Amino acid sequence: MxxxxxxxxxxxxxxxxxxxxxxxxxxxxxxxxxxxxxxxxxxxxxxxxxxxxxxxxxxxxxxxxxxxxxxxxxxxxxxxxxxxxxxxxxxxxxxxxxxxxxxxxxxxxxxxxxxxxxxxxxxxxxGNHIGTQVTAAPGTLAWNECLSRGFPAAKAFYEEVFGYGFQDISGGSFTYTVLLLDGRPIGGLGTVPESVPAEVPSYWSAYFWVADADAGAAKVAELGGTVEGQPFDSPYGRQVRVTDDQGVPFMIIAPNEQSGEPEGWAV
Missing domain, CATH: 3.10.180.10 (2,3-Dihydroxybiphenyl 1,2-Dioxygenase, domain 1)
Incomplete structure (x- = not known):
């Protein structure tokens, strides 16, 4: 933490x-x-x-x-x-x-x-509120990404407005780049997956840290939410897309061991 x-x-x-x-x-x-x-x-x-x-x-x-x-x-x-x-x-x-x-x-x-x-x-x-004050622990924000239906325009926009650099990790059927600030990863930008219905617009998504993605998914279902598919492993941790009991989607992820701090973050 x-x-x-x-x-x-x-x-x-x-x-x-x-x-x-x-x-x-x-x-x-x-x-x-x-x-x-x-x-x-x-x-x-x-x-x-x-x-x-x-x-x-x-x-x-x-x-x-x-x-x-x-x-x-x-x-x-x-x-x-x-x-x-x-x-x-x-x-x-x-x-x-x-x-x-x-x-x-x-x-x-x-x-x-x-x-x-x-x-x-x-x-x-x-002002008095800087934003989140806790990271690198279950229950905290783990990652944010923008999934876009206009990837080239979005990439140019975020570079111009926020000065992001990019680390492309695209492969196969997906396009995705890590957003960098002074060489440090702070988020991601990708294309909306083909599995997402066409009426869903471009969107920013939030990932929350959990100790166990499978147990977290089971808890979501127990609380009246829904789990979209099965938890899956990625290079960054085991994750799954879920929705709460009012239909709001978000991601949960059990990050890989990173010595108690997010990848690329110098405490």
Whole structure:
């Protein structure tokens, strides 16, 4: 388990949160699955829930505001030092502003944007809240990736806006590149798998660390979620795609042994 108290470098996936119609149901599901202790904020926060491990935040769980037709989903937030500047860069590079810049009390500033291929993600300019403060342990964020229906345009976009480098690991039937910041892997960009229905747009996906992928999948099913296929081994760990009991997809992965820290991360 690795703790962090400093702001994340620009372009790093620094936070994820879930917006769902039933917050209570989500808190019960993820609390049981990952051992999260979720503390709700007051009315001024929209009763936003902060999920924690060892007393430190790892993810957010919120309730869809009344009257808003927002699909339930996990949202990946990329750290930025100037959200206004990044929003301008996003639109100049062919992306779109989905939700304008807003102040979140003294915690930070945020916006929701989409890349040219339609994948939606968040921007987070840290104030009091830097994002996730725990990594490299069960129940923490393990990986974030964008799966795109417009891979060339998306690759050019992320390079222009965030200055990513790329490490291509494509092979056979898939196209995939690791996103690099100063040579350090921080996420991935690939094509949407052929098995995914054509109506599903480009999307960012979150992976959560578990001690045992097979046991994690069984727990998801026990809690009322669904497991898509069987857990499978990859060069980076055993993983499987699942959905929670409100139909929100995410990935769970039991990473390979990495001496207590994510691959490429210098503690």
């Amino acid at each position: 690795v703790f962090r108290d400093e702001r994340w470098p620009d372009g790093t996936p620094s936070w994820v949160d879930l917006m769902v119609p039933d917050q209570d149901k989500a808190i019960a599901f993820y609390g049981s699955l990952f051992g999260w202790d979720v503390q709700r904020g007051g009315a001024e926060t929209g009763f936003y829930g902060m999920a924690g491990l060892r007393g430190r935040p790892v993810a957010g769980i919120g309730q869809t505001p009344p009257g808003q037709d927002i699909p339930p989903a996990w949202t990946t937030y990329l750290a930025v030092s100037d959200v206004d500047h990044t929003v301008a860069a996003v639109t100049e590079a062919g992306g779109q502003l989905v939700m304008p810049v807003m102040e979140v009390l003294k915690e930070g500033r945020m916006a929701i944007v989409a890349d040219p291929a339609g994948a939606v993600f968040g921007l987070w300019e840290a």
